[in-house]
Amino acid sequence: MDLTTNHFLFVSAALFVIGMMGVLTRRNILIIFMCVEMMVAAVGITLVAFSHETATINGQVFFLFALAVAAAESAVGLAIVVALSRQGRAPDVEEMQTLKN
């Protein structure tokens, strides 16, 4: 049995779903944030795997950009968490319900 692209894809799918479970079930914004990063990494594995399979470097370039955007996102997201804590509010998704109705 050789190592094929499909192995990487399975692993990436598993990581993605684990991340998604975290997003859906945890209440702590920080954890959710980390799970989102994990999902991004899972997508990265997929991109790179396909890049390897088709021998095009573009997939890696895409992930590079995704990395950049994720970094910017983490900066903003963490700043929001800090601002929340400054207001004395907990980083809890269930507390934030201003969109209700």
Place this chain on the structure above:
Amino acid sequence: MADLLYLIPLLPLVAFVINILWGRSTIRGNAHWIAIPAAVGSWVLSIITFREIYTDHHAISQRLFTWIPAGDFNIVVSLYADQLTAVMLLVVTSIGMLVCIYSVGYMHGEDGYYRFYSYIPLFIFSMLMLVLADNLLTLFIFWEAVGLCSYLLIGYYFRRRSAGNAAKKAFIVNRVGDLAFGIGIMLTYWTFDSIYFHGEDGILEKAYHFADYGISEGTIMAIGILLFIGACGKSAQFPLHIWLPDAMEGPTPVSALIHAATMVTAGIYMSARSYTIFIGSENAMLFVAVIGSITAFMAASIALTQHDIKKVVAYSTVSQLGYMAFALGTGAWVAAIFHLMTHAFFKGLLFLGSGSVIHGMHGEQDMRKMGGLRKHMPITFWTFLIGSAANAGIFPLAGFWSKDEIIVGAWVSDSHYGKVAAIIGLCAAFLTALYMFRLVFLVFFGEERFDSHVHPHESGPWMAVPLVILAVASIFVGFVGFPPEDGAFHEFLHHAFEHVHGHEVSMTMTYTFGIVSTVVALSGVAVAYITYMRKAINTDELAERFSGIYNFLYNKWYVDEFFMAAVVNPMKDIANFLWKVVDVRIIDGTVNGVGTSIVAISARLRRVQTGSVANYALEIGVGMVVLLGVFLVAFGNLF
């Protein structure tokens, strides 16, 4: 003159524009100084035109502009004046001018004085364009325009509810006729491929030789009847006459100009203008004659029982229009136009005279509250007397010649109905003399029945002068048709009715009918004298004894009630149904139902917006799953 034809209608139009634009702000009480010169100018130009046509025997036409250029269908607005138009021009401008002058006195100090002197020139303009039109479509446009002016002027005292209702009634009843007229015009175009009256391809030529063009007589009959129904609306023929008595809500000069002398004769004019269509179909002629004679008799009988001075004169107008109509129907074309002209003068005179009476009585219109006015307003009395005699057909006044000619023409016509019509005409002539002199005796003779604080006074010169002019005209204008059937008038108009073969009327017949109708008229006067001067017959007792007939006449043959029951009330029911069921329930119900159901749905749907981020994320996940599933099933190579 041909180049200046356009000036005749243009002058009143300019007067209208000036008065309507600046009348309210600047001109105000001086509005007549704009309108009268315009009317006089038109009148002078009309006389010049008339002279030219009279000497040259040629029709004058002037092309103005192309109105509708649409492929083969070209409507050119051009003015056309032949002998018939020339007569109408003279009538319209003469009466229009006199009414303008008269109204200075009558309308003095009224609210919206400028409005009156805007609408009157507008009306004169429209009426002149109507008679100058050389095709049916232009004629129809101005036919509607005069209807509009009539509406505006009947509703002149628009603060009075009855005036507004009368205006609406006139407009709506006219719509009935106009619908038929419109269909008639369409049918005309469809049949003749032309809407122009004159020329090689014109309606008149084609209708006269309709068999050569493969047109059936039935079509000609249909066109004739449709056009005449249109004329019925405008010229107040039975059963569409009901608007005219109500139209007396307008100022009296308006009644004189529009509802006696000019606009109501538009139907007669239009029928005479398209005379070959009627010549082509005996049945259409019969229709016209029957309607005309019914109208003449009915209106005369109603006039006997009315108490309102203007209503009597109004029914008299309807009756005289009936005469004109059955003259048309029995082929006495020239006689119809002759009567139209004489009637314009003496009926204009009667209306202006009754206006003078009303003015002198401070607005009182009920004849039961008048009497003995002869001493108080002599000029009005004498002129009114002349007008009444002319209307009654007393020798040798204007009405005698024309009415006599109509009756003779009916008697000798080829139509089977002619003799019946002539006899009905004689009966109506008797009634005419009776109600006219009932009016004269009740108003000007006998004891004074008005309240003591009313002081009747003679009208001023603005009003008196037109009365005198019209009285003189009423005496002498009949002589243009002398000798009967062969006068200058007939000689002149003969060119306009070139396809008409004159009746053979013997001298004996002329004299016989002259004497008969004089006797009939005088007996009517005599009966009126015996009844209302001598009081030999107690009218109240008479009304009591024949209460059935009296009520029938007093309620105007129940025509209004018939229309209420047959047309207006069903229409109201339908409208109510459309309003309360279709509109409120179905249409509004649908619209509101859509609204409320959306509100209800969204009230439930808004629970989806929980505000919880976890829920939203889950929803995104569900969406992803569904999309992927769809993709796999539809595009993947799973199956």
Place this chain on the structure above:
Amino acid sequence: MSWELVFFAVFSAAMLLCGLGVVAFENPVHSAVALVGSFINVAALFVMLGAEFLGVLQIIVYTGAVLVLVLFTIMLIDPTKLPEFYVGAPLQRFASVVVGAILLAEIGVAIITRTALEQIGPHTEAMVQQMGGNVQAIGQVMLSEYALAFEIASLVLTVGVVGAVVIGLPNRMVEPNTVTMSLGHTRGSSDMLAAGPKFESPMNIPAERYTAPVGERTVVMTKDPDAYTHPGETSK
């Protein structure tokens, strides 16, 4: 059974375990550390796929920068205010698990049924070697074909940084200096008090609103918070 497969199995197992740890640890610090482990294994998988540059970058950017940032943030948060572990609604949790399972199954089916792609691109291993390595290959593509995207990415990063600074500025998140207290509501509830007699206050106070200074803030007392909608203005 090649060594490659063995390494792959080890790395991926470690990665998934660490990922589970991120989700499962109650303490955010533990989660963060697990995330570091997971990312290191992701980097290892990148290297196995011949993307050495991305592997290095993954470690530098994520474990080096982002994760440190996360740890700092955790440090800034008041530990007593950390929320409960799971979301409250059991239905949400159950639905999440179901959705996750279905998604995993769907992706698995998609992977199994897919047709393998061919080597259509120019960047075969030999080619990359010839270009001087993975970094050179990426650099060439990124700075030629994707130059515009590269610039935009840098702009995004700049905006992100500026945004983070703006949001984090203390003055920006200041509370309004006017506090509106409603006398028409019970404390801590947004429901109006049950109606007493109309136009009558539930408390025995004048119907007119009045303001009372409390510390540095202006407190406005109204029967209805909607009646007071201009925080800058103080009424008499």
